[in-house]
Amino acid sequence: MPRPLYVTRPLLPDLNDMHALLREVWDTRILTNGGPLHERLESELKSYLDVPTAMLFNNGTIALLAALKLLELPEGSEVITTPLTFAATAHAIHWNGLVPVFADVSPDTLTIEPESVRKAITAKTSAILGVHVYGTVCDLDGLQTIADEHGLQLIYDAAHAFGVTVHGKSIGLFGNASVFSLHATKLFNTAEGGLITTARAEDAKNLYFLRNFGIKNEDEVVSVGINGKMNELQAAMGLLNLPLVAEEKRVRSQLRERYQDFLKALPGIWLPPNQPGIFPSEQYFQICIDPVLFKRSRDDVYRSLQQKGIFSRKYFHPICTDFEPYRNYAIHSVRNVPHVEIVKSQVLCLPFHGGVTEDDIDDIRDEFCQ
Amino acid sequence: MPRPLYVTRPLLPDLNDMHALLREVWDTRILTNGGPLHERLESELKSYLDVPTAMLFNNGTIALLAALKLLELPEGSEVITTPLTFAATAHAIHWNGLVPVFADVSPDTLTIEPESVRKAITAKTSAILGVHVYGTVCDLDGLQTIADEHGLQLIYDAAHAFGVTVHGKSIGLFGNASVFSLHATKLFNTAEGGLITTARAEDAKNLYFLRNFGIKNEDEVVSVGINGKMNELQAAMGLLNLPLVAEEKRVRSQLRERYQDFLKALPGIWLPPNQPGIFPSEQYFQICIDPVLFKRSRDDVYRSLQQKGIFSRKYFHPICTDFEPYRNYAIHSVRNVPHVEIVKSQVLCLPFHGGVTEDDIDDIRDEFCQ
Numbered sequence: 152m153p154r155p156l157y158v159t160r161p162l163l164p165d166l167n168d169m170h171a172l173l174r175e176v177w178d179t180r181i182l183t184n185g186g187p188l189h190e191r192l193e194s195e196l197k198s199y200l201d202v203p204t205a206m207l208f209n210n211g212t213i214a215l216l217a218a219l220k221l222l223e224l225p226e227g228s229e230v231i232t233t234p235l236t237f238a239a240t241a242h243a244i245h246w247n248g249l250v251p252v253f254a255d256v257s258p259d260t261l262t263i264e265p266e267s268v269r270k271a272i273t274a275k276t277s278a279i280l281g282v283h284v285y286g287t288v289c290d291l292d293g294l295q296t297i298a299d300e301h302g303l304q305l306i307y308d309a310a311h312a313f314g315v316t317v318h319g320k321s322i323g324l325f326g327n328a329s330v331f332s333l334h335a336t337k338l339f340n341t342a343e344g345g346l347i348t349t350a351r352a353e354d355a356k357n358l359y360f361l362r363n364f365g366i367k368n369e370d371e372v373v374s375v376g377i378n379g380k381m382n383e384l385q386a387a388m389g390l391l392n393l394p395l396v397a398e399e400k401r402v403r404s405q406l407r408e409r410y411q412d413f414l415k416a417l418p419g420i421w422l423p424p425n426q427p428g429i430f431p432s433e434q435y436f437q438i439c440i441d442p443v444l445f446k447r448s449r450d451d452v453y454r455s456l457q458q459k460g461i462f463s464r465k466y467f468h469p470i471c472t473d474f475e476p477y478r479n480y481a482i483h484s485v486r487n488v489p490h491v492e493i494v495k496s497q498v499l500c501l502p503f504h505g506g507v508t509e510d511d512i513d514d515i516r517d518e519f520c521q
Numbered sequence: 522m523p524r525p526l527y528v529t530r531p532l533l534p535d536l537n538d539m540h541a542l543l544r545e546v547w548d549t550r551i552l553t554n555g556g557p558l559h560e561r562l563e564s565e566l567k568s569y570l571d572v573p574t575a576m577l578f579n580n581g582t583i584a585l586l587a588a589l590k591l592l593e594l595p596e597g598s599e600v601i602t603t604p605l606t607f608a609a610t611a612h613a614i615h616w617n618g619l620v621p622v623f624a625d626v627s628p629d630t631l632t633i634e635p636e637s638v639r640k641a642i643t644a645k646t647s648a649i650l651g652v653h654v655y656g657t658v659c660d661l662d663g664l665q666t667i668a669d670e671h672g673l674q675l676i677y678d679a680a681h682a683f684g685v686t687v688h689g690k691s692i693g694l695f696g697n698a699s700v701f702s703l704h705a706t707k708l709f710n711t712a713e714g715g716l717i718t719t720a721r722a723e724d725a726k727n728l729y730f731l732r733n734f735g736i737k738n739e740d741e742v743v744s745v746g747i748n749g750k751m752n753e754l755q756a757a758m759g760l761l762n763l764p765l766v767a768e769e770k771r772v773r774s775q776l777r778e779r780y781q782d783f784l785k786a787l788p789g790i791w792l793p794p795n796q797p798g799i800f801p802s803e804q805y806f807q808i809c810i811d812p813v814l815f816k817r818s819r820d821d822v823y824r825s826l827q828q829k830g831i832f833s834r835k836y837f838h839p840i841c842t843d844f845e846p847y848r849n850y851a852i853h854s855v856r857n858v859p860h861v862e863i864v865k866s867q868v869l870c871l872p873f874h875g876g877v878t879e880d881d882i883d884d885i886r887d888e889f890c891q
Contacts, residue, residue, distance in 0.1 A: 212748035378582035474742035
């Protein structure tokens with residue numbers, strides 16, 4: 152039983168396969184700037200995710216910076232997002248010279264709640280940034296309706312939603328753009344990495360410029376781009392990891408059922424929503440622990456697991472409005488007390504990957520079913 | 522004679538050494554977030570560059586974003602820089618919510634000219650961003666004097682200046698911070714990579730936070746950080762390339778002498794300055810071609826070399842004020858016509874790396890000494 156046991160464990164290809172692919176890199180001596188492996192991976196991901204535009208980035212955060220830049224939102228305008236997300240979501244808004252505005256989450260899904268988004272709209276609002284947190288899909292119709300009504304752009308942080316489909320349609324086709332993370336903690340990883348997908352083939356050109364300093368050609372720089380380039384070492388990882396994703400998802404899917412089997416009967420345990428028609432990401436297994444009904448707090452369970460060498464994670468606690476830069480930012484909500492303020496002390500992600508053993512599951516079950 | 526011949530060629534370690542180091546990564550399964558190889562490389566660079574603070578980044582641009590953020594400059598304030606630089610310099614200012622202001626270059630060095638910087642200062646100026654362009658060292662005393670007189674911060678884009686020392690003192694110790702690029706085109710490369718050095722040990726903590734989303738610990742996010750993390754694949758490259766730098770510099774130093782031997786006698790050819798007391802970077806070999814005196818234009822030489830499969834580069838043409846986002850930005854200068862506006866059509870970087878052969882040198886000599 153290998154401990155410590157973490158919430159995620161990166162997929163790793165066979166090291167000899169990596170060696171063989173790096174030999175190609177060594178032969179060409181092209182290490183970055185859209186090398187052959189990069190081009191191959193980008194093309195494979197376009198097919199895999201079934202999207203007309205898929206642009207690789209060095210990480211998900213820089214991809215999010217570029218995706219927001221693509222929208223050309225007015226300087227200083229407001230972007231409504233959820234506080235129950237990783238810091239990068241709010242930071243990417245800030246780095247674009249925009250103002251993050253927070254709206255409450257839906258109790259059913261813990262994704263941003265359309266009716267609370269309505270409460271957050273002002274004359275300065277320019278966009279909504281939904282987050283498919285834990286891989287749970289946002290209320291796509293609800294958010295698109297509001298965006299349409301108010302003339303807002305709609306963008307998705309899909310860091311957790313790699314490979315999700317909605318009634319057969321790729322999650323990367325909704326809104327104006329979707330941003331995926333290919334970080335080591337993600338189902339599909341390139342060590343560090345990011346990806347932007349959009350439903351419009353014509354976005355590829357501008358994203359290509361933004362990813363590489365706005366350089367159009369040797370004589371023209373057309374936008375305030377950034378260095379978002381994925382190098383060939385990362386691309387090699389990606390090419391070799393992509394074929395491993397299906398088996399890892401199968402294993403995680405079984406693990407999900409095992410967890411649900413013993414958790415579903417417990418009072419005060421909130422389980423991930425069942426979303427009909429949605430082919431899941433299998434990124435995280437998130438639960439909420441109601442301290443009154445379950446008679447133990449999330450933090451108590453967290454610490455007790457830790458003593459067994461099992462490192463669950465309180466994703467995402469603290470929430471963005473607890474961070475020093477966004478402290479005192481309001482959370483707009485249809486409730487007097489935002490749901491996210493309650494749920495932030497209840498969320499817990501359990502170890503969820505192919506390295507979780509029967510013994511691990513037994514120990515986690517014992518923790519909950521004492 | 523391997524053609525095409527480019528201006529740079531990345532150092533590459535032995536692939537078997539890479540394999541051995543990646544085995545360590547595969548064993549730990551730590552792919553990023555300050556893994557063991559990252560920590561080792563950061564420590565080696567701290568020694569190598571003889572600086573109290575050396576922080577690795579995923580690339581030089583993101584490092585520059587973070588270094589500017591470290592200075593906590595007032596929102597919307599002005600940062601004076603040179604237009605004769607790569608796009609990333611100006612873009613990094615813009616991404617920080619600051620305004621780039623351009624000052625002319627010195628005819629001797631092509632680095633930013635202190636007396637022209639004085640012309641650019643307003644009540645809104647908060648910092649000077651000098652660029653050691655081509656590895657030529659800025660007028661360090663001149664710029665520091667102005668910074669002191671006006672209470673400005675001083676930061677250096679040292680993308681081209683890896684390993685430079687000034688009378689034995691590391692170039693990374695001047696100003697408030699220096700930012701290096703470890704891109705494939707650079708003398709020392711990690712495929713993509715960046716590095717911030719400062720003279721203050723206490724800066725490491727804040728840069729550590731900025732590099733990783735401002736995360737201080739599991740409970741606190743203290744700044745609007747970014748994802749600037751270098752992954753373990755990049756760090757492996759760095760660990761193996763660093764010992765190769767000395768020999769590559771030796772070869773480049775000889776090549777520099779070879780070029781100078783036949784160029785120095787030619788009318789209208791400006792050569793890189795000899796800077797006493799400075800141990801050079803050997804990053805680029807830059808010349809200027811005066812079309813009147815040399816009786817041929819830079820572009821003519823550029824095209825003619827290209828026809829032989831020799832790809833020189835017009836670094837840095839276009840200059841920043843030619844870019845769409847900064848068009849119509851003034852270039853403050855002590856001259857009526859800024860020197861940079863003349864020199865931008867004259868600068869040319871010749872192939873400068875260990876892969877340049879005798880035959881290549883002959884062909885380039887023939888081009889100039891027809």
